[in-house]
Amino acid sequence: DARVTQTPRHKVTEMGQEVTMRCQPILGHNTVFWYRQTMMQGLELLAYFRNRAPLDDSGMPKDRFSAEMPDATLATLKIQPSEPRDSAVYFCASAQPEDRDEKLFFGSGTQLSVL
């Protein structure tokens, strides 16, 4: 059963520390999205990649956030330094538009708490 895998599931850290979240998209999917979910803002698109190239990262605070795809099986989202306002659930999702399926498959998320 193909699924998007995110690690870690939970992360508690102190303000100022670096946080790295990882995502393994479904094998063969060439589009990867990072979303952040909070009660106040709902689901916010942070960045997305097509064929490992960033297509849109306008939703991401550039001074502290960075997103990369070192290879087709791994996407990373880093926060350095982290702040309490970064506390949220971060979701990765993958898709394969060329399959004419056009739907997103979400991971279970990383629950981040910055103290």
Add this chain to the structure above:
Amino acid sequence: AQSVAQPEDQVNVAEGNPLTVKCTYSVSGNPYLFWYVQYPNRGLQFLLKYITGDNLVKGSYGFEAEFNKSQTSFHLKKPSALVSDSALYFCAVSPYGQNFVFGPGTRLSVLP
């Protein structure tokens, strides 16, 4: 720019009654429209989509949605609600799978 509105934060319905969760959208060109559901502590799960063709789309768990181009709406419906349908529902629009934009979500509570 595309956008999605879900006018109701919360929808309450009695078990066995029909339910409707509303969604309106704004997008240039032909919309790809989706409904996703989120259960507690889980990622979003695909329910159904409209790309083209019949305006009434059927999806998972007995849900369906009706595309109305003149009203730019894509309301989610189910003839008979179950308690297990209680969850957070998101409407989304995507131009050709390029960039999914989600609505704010509607919390559905089905009361026994």
